[in-house]
Amino acid sequence: METLKQRIREEGKVLPGNIVKVDGFLNHRVDTKLMKEIAKEFKRRFDLSDITVVLTAEASGIALATVCAEEFGVPMVFAKKAKSDNIEGGLYQSDIFSYTYKKKVTLLVSKDWLKSTDKVLIVDDFMANGEAMRGLCDIVKAAGAELVGIGIAVEKGFQHGGDRLREAGINIQSLAIIESADENGFVFRED
Amino acid sequence: METLKQRIREEGKVLPGNIVKVDGFLNHRVDTKLMKEIAKEFKRRFDLSDITVVLTAEASGIALATVCAEEFGVPMVFAKKAKSDNIEGGLYQSDIFSYTYKKKVTLLVSKDWLKSTDKVLIVDDFMANGEAMRGLCDIVKAAGAELVGIGIAVEKGFQHGGDRLREAGINIQSLAIIESADENGFVFRED
Numbered sequence: 001m002e003t004l005k006q007r008i009r010e011e012g013k014v015l016p017g018n019i020v021k022v023d024g025f026l027n028h029r030v031d032t033k034l035m036k037e038i039a040k041e042f043k044r045r046f047d048l049s050d051i052t053v054v055l056t057a058e059a060s061g062i063a064l065a066t067v068c069a070e071e072f073g074v075p076m077v078f079a080k081k082a083k084s085d086n087i088e089g090g091l092y093q094s095d096i097f098s099y100t101y102k103k104k105v106t107l108l109v110s111k112d113w114l115k116s117t118d119k120v121l122i123v124d125d126f127m128a129n130g131e132a133m134r135g136l137c138d139i140v141k142a143a144g145a146e147l148v149g150i151g152i153a154v155e156k157g158f159q160h161g162g163d164r165l166r167e168a169g170i171n172i173q174s175l176a177i178i179e180s181a182d183e184n185g186f187v188f189r190e191d
Numbered sequence: 192m193e194t195l196k197q198r199i200r201e202e203g204k205v206l207p208g209n210i211v212k213v214d215g216f217l218n219h220r221v222d223t224k225l226m227k228e229i230a231k232e233f234k235r236r237f238d239l240s241d242i243t244v245v246l247t248a249e250a251s252g253i254a255l256a257t258v259c260a261e262e263f264g265v266p267m268v269f270a271k272k273a274k275s276d277n278i279e280g281g282l283y284q285s286d287i288f289s290y291t292y293k294k295k296v297t298l299l300v301s302k303d304w305l306k307s308t309d310k311v312l313i314v315d316d317f318m319a320n321g322e323a324m325r326g327l328c329d330i331v332k333a334a335g336a337e338l339v340g341i342g343i344a345v346e347k348g349f350q351h352g353g354d355r356l357r358e359a360g361i362n363i364q365s366l367a368i369i370e371s372a373d374e375n376g377f378v379f380r381e382d
Contacts, residue, residue, distance in 0.1 A: 029244075029268045029304040032261035053220075059249035063267060066254040070223035070261075076254060077220045113220040 001041050001175035004153065005188055007034065014181045022154060026125050027060035035064050038175060039071035042123070042151040045173040048072050051119045051148055055140065057081070057107055057132045061124040064153060068123050077114060079107040079136060092142045094135035099128065107135040109143075116144035127152045127174065130161020137170065149173065156181075157189050192232050192366035195344060196379055198225065205372045213345060217316050218251035226255050229366060230262035233314070233342040236364040239263050242310045242339055246331065248272065248298055248323045252315040255344060259314050268305060270298040270327060283333045285326035290319065298326040300334075307335035318343045318365065321352020328361065340364065347372075348380050 013021040025031040042048070051072060056065035057079045069076035082105060090111040098105045114120075122136050133150055140147045147170065155162045155174035165172055177189035204212040216222040233239070242263060247256035248270040260267035272289075273296070283300045305311075313327050324341055331338045338361065346353045346365035356363050368380035 023301065024303065025266075028271070028301055029266050030257060030260070031266055032257060033264075035257070036261065058251075059253060059269070059271075062250060062253040063257040063269075066221060066223060066226070066257045067261065069221070070227065070258065073224075075216075075220050075222055078250070078254075080219065080250075110214065110219055112215065 001038070003034070003037060004176045005186075007031075008154065008176055008178070008186055012181075012186060014183070014186075018156075018158070018181060020154070020156060020178060020181050022126075026153060027063075030063040032063075032067065035067040036071065038064060038153055039068040041175055042068060042121070042173065043071065046121060046149050046151065046171070048121060048148070051121050053077055053114070053118050053120055055079070055109075055114070055120050055122050055136055056124055057136060060126065061132075064125045065123040068121070068151070072121070075113075077109060079109045079139065081105045081107060092139040094138040094142075096131040096135040098131065107132070107139060109139050111143070114139065114143040114145055118143065118145040119148055120145050121148045122150045123152075124150075125153045126156075127154070127161055128156040128159045130159075130165055133161065133165060133172075137165070151175075154178065192229070194225070194228060195367045196377075198222075199345065199367055199369070199377055203372070203377060205374070205377075209347070209349070209372060211345070211347060211369060211372050211377075213317075217344060218254075221254040223254075223258065226258040227262065229255060229344055230259040232366055233259060233312070233364065234262065237312060237340050237342065237362070239312060239339070242312050244268055244305070244309050244311055246270070246300075246305070246311050246313050246327055247315055248327060251317065252323075255316045256314040259312070259342070263312070268300060270300045270330065272296045273299055283330040285329040285333075287322040287326040289322065298323070298330060300330050302334070305330065305334040305336055309334065309336040310339055311336050312339045313341040314343075315341075316344050317347075318345075318352055319347040319350045321350075321356055324352065324356060324363075328356070342366075345369065 149171035
């Protein structure tokens with residue numbers, strides 16, 4: 001998606017440790033107009049005619065997933081991380097390793113809000129090693145729901161999380177796949 | 192806002208410790224159509240003609256704040272939550288006590304994304320003791336930005352966080368203020 005790649009080229013930064021920072025429009029300040037364009041691009045790339053829910057993980061995925069759910073006319077469910085008092089029993093859960101926080105976190109979705117009759121599009125703003133996506137796929141499977149695909153805004157291709165999920169036969173559409181990011185700028189994988 | 196109160200009456204639950212659970216449409220599964228209606232109600236209640244940003248705190252406020260920002264045609268910024276140690280530079284921060292997680296958390300907003308020229312509407316899905324709102328107000332003040340007001344979907348009136356902020360002269364609009372919640376159902380404060 002050329003608009004998104006252009007924004008990454010113009011506003012993205014590379015921090016030590018290959019950390020790609022796009023927090024001016026994607027995951028700290030969020031450009032809601034761009035989110036809408038991304039939602040429409042997912043609509044072109046997936047058959048969303050009978051999906052029932054958009055699923056994401058807190059926190060930064062929520063903004064894009066909300067705009068997508070609104071565009072597709074379905075509710076948005078976000079997996080919570082770890083346990084708060086507001087979630088009772090009756091949970092699907094999956095343990096993932098968070099490279100951001102360098103520790104294990106547990107993704108939780110209430111069994112009330114994901115059913116075997118659901119058709120699910122998973123959406124996230126960013127994918128690196130793909131741990132959160134693996135966790136969400138586990139939860140969809142545990143619910144007996146149908147996974148239509150995974151829509152990602154920005155994928156760090158050189159960390160291969162997306163490739164592992166593609167090899168597992170999952171339909172992943174990433175709108176900008178970064179193959180390398182350094183002082184010379186960003187190189188994107190061809191569509 | 193009658194639509195919202197009706198949803199709380201029909202789908203809300205009360206857990207021990209006066210915890211009000213509205214996670215079927217507000218903060219775990221999110222009804223994006225209802226969020227749009229809430230955004231439009233905020234538009235009627237505030238003068239939003241020259242706001243520049245909608246500000247919220249992660250995680251569950253992000254969904255409503257995103258729909259509001261989209262409706263108002265401005266970006267959405269969400270404060271991140273972190274432990275108090277190891278804070279980088281270039282951030283506005285405010286310590287709050289999280290009753291949900293029963294510990295101190297620090298709200299963080301990059302100085303890049305909140306400026307003295309900004310006119311800010313703070314939005315959150317839920318307010319109880321008002322700690323998160325107090326923290327966001329601190330951050331707006333630290334940035335030298337102008338606070339237009341605070342828009343809340345559901346306020347727990349009997350915990351008086353909203354009343355303390357009203358007494359401080361802040362324009363808070365809560366679309367459903369719950370005065371009591373028990374086995375007999377919900378009682379709302381009159382508009």
